[in-house]
Amino acid sequence: MPHEPPVESPRSLDDAYRLLEGGNDWRPIAGGTDVMVQITGELGEPPERLLDVWHLDELRGISVQDGRLVLGALTTYTEIRRSAECQEFLPALCEAAATIGAAQIQNRGTIGGNIVNASPAGDTLPVLLAADAEFALGGPRGERTVAARDFWVAYRRTARADDELLLRVVVPLPAERRMRFRKVGTRRAQAISKVVMSLAYRPDAGVWRDVRVALGSIADRPVRLRETESVLEGAAARETTADHAAAVLGREIQPIDDVRSTADYRRVVSARILHRLLREEGGW
Numbered sequence: 464m465p466h467e468p469p470v471e472s473p474r475s476l477d478d479a480y481r482l483l484e485g486g487n488d489w490r491p492i493a494g495g496t497d498v499m500v501q502i503t504g505e506l507g508e509p510p511e512r513l514l515d516v517w518h519l520d521e522l523r524g525i526s527v528q529d530g531r532l533v534l535g536a537l538t539t540y541t542e543i544r545r546s547a548e549c550q551e552f553l554p555a556l557c558e559a560a561a562t563i564g565a566a567q568i569q570n571r572g573t574i575g576g577n578i579v580n581a582s583p584a585g586d587t588l589p590v591l592l593a594a595d596a597e598f599a600l601g602g603p604r605g606e607r608t609v610a611a612r613d614f615w616v617a618y619r620r621t622a623r624a625d626d627e628l629l630l631r632v633v634v635p636l637p638a639e640r641r642m643r644f645r646k647v648g649t650r651r652a653q654a655i656s657k658v659v660m661s662l663a664y665r666p667d668a669g670v671w672r673d674v675r676v677a678l679g680s681i682a683d684r685p686v687r688l689r690e691t692e693s694v695l696e697g698a699a700a701r702e703t704t705a706d707h708a709a710a711v712l713g714r715e716i717q718p719i720d721d722v723r724s725t726a727d728y729r730r731v732v733s734a735r736i737l738h739r740l741l742r743e744e745g746g747w
């Protein structure tokens with residue numbers, strides 16, 4: 464039998480916090496594009512009761528404040544794609560949003576849902592990791608901020624407590640940072656990633672600086688590749704550096720084998736993506 468859990472739809476954050484304060488195993492639901500797939504119980508435990516956050520205006524909006532891009536947790540992929548702020552300051556996120564599902568999912572799916580769902584294949588997650596994003600969480604016990612690098616703690620597990628909502632995503636916008644995004648799936652739309660990568664760096668007189676390489680779909684959670692980054696950091700932007708970095712990446716990652724791809728494929732493709740992004744950025 465399909466499970467039909469009770470739903471509460473608070474109209475303000477205060478009302479949502481009052482519900483969360485009472486315990487009861489609330490499962491937030493935003494766009495529902497992940498939760499509704501889980502509701503039949505065929506994919507693990509279905510939710511006991513749902514806290515519908517869709518009407519919480521406090522979780523909406525995109526703005527640039529003090530050199531940071533701020534996105535409400537309920538920002539949909541369509542809103543990201545259409546946002547002048549995102550296009551100007553974080554185009555890699557627009558590119559990621561454009562690869563997610565198809566129009567129906569992009570109209571309803573939210574960045575907050577992608578983050579909290581914590582799938583290792585979540586397409587925005589490597590972008591947020593590479594961009595040093597921070598997540599504002601709030602609940603009856605107050606607000607706090609968690610860095611993206613500390614948020615995904617294990618397979619589909621996050622640093623969010625049961626009584627917390629994700630409120631906002633805050634992305635610092637350092638001058639001259641460049642970012643790239645690349646996703647490889649079985650086809651161009653409605654494809655879950657086999658490999659998804661984001662690269663961030665600052666060009667500095669022919670040298671890579673502040674390098675971040677983040678990968679999804681290869682481990683139990685999205686990961687930063689610290690060894691590969693250290694090869695690139697301060698190195699000359701030329702082909703031999705890219706060759707070296709791609710080789711180190713191939714040794715650094717321990718990809719998974721699963722229904723979507725093999726470990727070998729993921730290793731080879733991840734190294735090639737990095738090499739290609741570096742080549743395109745280096746212009747050789």
Ligand SMILES: Cc1cc2nc3c(=O)[nH]c(=O)nc-3n(C[C@H](O)[C@H](O)[C@H](O)COP(=O)(O)OP(=O)(O)OC[C@H]3O[C@@H](n4cnc5c(N)ncnc54)[C@H](O)[C@@H]3O)c2cc1C
Binds near residue numbers: 492537568629
């Ligand atoms: C056909 C299809 C195609 C898809 N394609 C892709 C794809 O290409 N790439 C990709 O990355 N994903 C894809 N997805 C997955 C999904 O669309 C995304 O993960 C989406 O961002 C989820 O957002 P949502 O608002 O629908 O989340 P929901 O389903 O509402 O929630 C997801 C999880 O986040 C929690 N949650 C949501 N909002 C909050 C909040 N504010 N505070 C606390 N917890 C919260 C929920 O409790 C739940 O655990 C696809 C899904 C479908 C059905």
